[in-house]
Amino acid sequence: MSSIPSNLPLRNDLIGEEPYGAPQLDVPVCLNVNENPYAPDQAVCEAIAKRVLDIAPTLNRYPDREHIELRQAFSDYLERESGVRLDVDELWGANGSNEIMLQLFQAFGGPGRVALGADPTYSMYPEYARDTFTGWQLAHRNADFTLNVDALIEQIKAVKPSMVLLTSPNNPTGTPLPMADIERVLAVCESAEVTGAAEGVHPVVVIDEAYVEFRNPGTPSAVTLIKDHPNLAVSRTMSKAFAFAGARVGYLAASKGIIDCVRIVRMPYHLSAVTQAAALAAFEHTDEQLSRVEHLRQTREATAAWLKTQTYQGKPLAVAQSESNFLLFGGSFDKREAIFDELLKRGVLIRVVGPDGWLRVCMGTDEEMERFRTALTEVLRIVEAE
Numbered sequence: 084m085s086s087i088p089s090n091l092p093l094r095n096d097l098i099g100e101e102p103y104g105a106p107q108l109d110v111p112v113c114l115n116v117n118e119n120p121y122a123p124d125q126a127v128c129e130a131i132a133k134r135v136l137d138i139a140p141t142l143n144r145y146p147d148r149e150h151i152e153l154r155q156a157f158s159d160y161l162e163r164e165s166g167v168r169l170d171v172d173e174l175w176g177a178n179g180s181n182e183i184m185l186q187l188f189q190a191f192g193g194p195g196r197v198a199l200g201a202d203p204t205y206s207m208y209p210e211y212a213r214d215t216f217t218g219w220q221l222a223h224r225n226a227d228f229t230l231n232v233d234a235l236i237e238q239i240k241a242v243k244p245s246m247v248l249l250t251s252p253n254n255p256t257g258t259p260l261p262m263a264d265i266e267r268v269l270a271v272c273e274s275a276e277v278t279g280a281a282e283g284v285h286p287v288v289v290i291d292e293a294y295v296e297f298r299n300p301g302t303p304s305a306v307t308l309i310k311d312h313p314n315l316a317v318s319r320t321m322s323k324a325f326a327f328a329g330a331r332v333g334y335l336a337a338s339k340g341i342i343d344c345v346r347i348v349r350m351p352y353h354l355s356a357v358t359q360a361a362a363l364a365a366f367e368h369t370d371e372q373l374s375r376v377e378h379l380r381q382t383r384e385a386t387a388a389w390l391k392t393q394t395y396q397g398k399p400l401a402v403a404q405s406e407s408n409f410l411l412f413g414g415s416f417d418k419r420e421a422i423f424d425e426l427l428k429r430g431v432l433i434r435v436v437g438p439d440g441w442l443r444v445c446m447g448t449d450e451e452m453e454r455f456r457t458a459l460t461e462v463l464r465i466v467e468a469e
C-alpha cells in the first residue's frame with residue numbers, strides 16, 4: 084500500500100489508486116507473469132556483454148533515437164517468424180510493449196476519445212486509458228472467451244472509438260483470435276466514425292500479439308495484414324516467447340502513417356543505447372532464444388490435459404482453450420484466493436486474475452510444473468474440505 088501525503092497535488096482521478104503489478108515474491112516457483120522460464124544460454128549472455136562493451140565508450144552521447152539498426156532487426160525477425168517483409172519505417176521499438184501501448188494511447192486517445200476492448204482482457208489497458216484521459220469501454224466476450232464479433236461491431240458503431248484494442252492470444256484467457264474476425268473488424272473500422280475527431284477519420288485497430296509466438300504452428304499473425312490495412316497496428320514484445328523480459332523491448336508493426344503518429348509522442352531517446360545493443364545481440368541468437376517455445380507449447384497441452392483430470396467439489400476443472408504460454412483454469416472455484424494462498428505456502432506463485440472462479444498459471448520448466456501439480460493436488464483437497 085502506498086502512503087501518499089494528502090497535501091500533495093496528485094491528480095484527483097489518481098487519488099486512492101495503487102501502482103499496477105503482480106506480486107514480485109522470492110519464491111521457488113514463479114508462474115505468475117507469463118515469462119519464458121528458461122534463462123538465456125551462455126553464448127547469448129556473452130554476445131550481450133560484448134555488444135554492450137562495444138557501445139560503452141559512446142555512452143557520453145545520446146543513442147540513435149530512431150533506433151534504425153534495431154528496427155531492421157525487428158523486420159528480419161518478423162520475416163522469419165511470420166513470413167512478412169516490412170520496411171524499417173513500418174516498425175517501431177520501445178521499452179516493452181507496455182510503452183508501445185501507452186504511445187498508441189497518447190497518439191490516438193486523449194480527452195473526448197474512447198478506446199474499446201473486449202472483456203476479459205489485459206488489466207493494463209484501462210490504466211493506459213486513465214493515464215491519457217481516454218475513455219475506456221468494453222464489449223463482452225462469449226462464455227468460452229472467444230470474441231463476440233457481432234457484439235463488438237455493434238459497439239464500434241455505438242461508441243465510435245478511436246482505437247479498438249484486441250489481444251491475440253488474449254490474456255488472461257489464452258484465447259486465439261481468428262484472422263477472419265480481425266478482418267471483419269478492420270473492414271468495419273475502415274469506414275466507422277470516431278467520437279471527438281473530424282469527419283473522415285476512422286478508428287485504428289490495435290492487435291496486441293504479446294504471446295503470438297506460442298500460437299499453433301501454421302496460424303498466421305496479424306502482421307500479414309499490415310500492407311493491406313493502413314488502420315492496423317500490431318504490438319509485439321521480446322518479453323514472452325523470446326525470453327527477454329528483463330531487457331524491456333517491445334515493438335510495433337504498422338503502416339508508416341501510424342508509426343509517424345507514434346513518433347510525435349515518444350520521449351526523445353526513449354530507447355537507451357544499452358537496450359538497443361542488448362536486443363541486437365539477442366536477435367543474433369534468435370534460434371537459441373526461441374528454442375524452448377515448442378517445448379512450452381507441449382507443456383501447455385500436457386498441463387491442460389492434466390488439469391482437466393482434476394476435480395474440485397466433485398466437478399472436473401474447466402480449462403480455457405489457450406494458444407499462449409499460460410492457462411486459465413478452474414471456472415468454479417468459490418475460494419480462489421484460498422487456493423492461491425495455499426499454493427503460495429507451498430512455494431508456488433500463480434495469479435488471481437480473470438473472471439470470478441478462475442485462476443491463471445504460466446508454463447514453467449518441467450521441474451516447476453511438477454511442483455505445481457503436486458501442490459495443486461494437495462491444495463484442492465484442503466480448500467474444498469474447509
Ligand SMILES: Cc1ncc(COP(=O)(O)O)c(C=O)c1O
Pocket residue numbers: 116117178179180181182205250253254291293319320321322328331332333
Ligand atoms: C497482453 C499483454 N500485452 C502486453 C504486455 C506487456 O509486456 P511487455 O511490456 O513486457 O512487452 C503483457 C505483459 O504481461 C501482456 O500480457
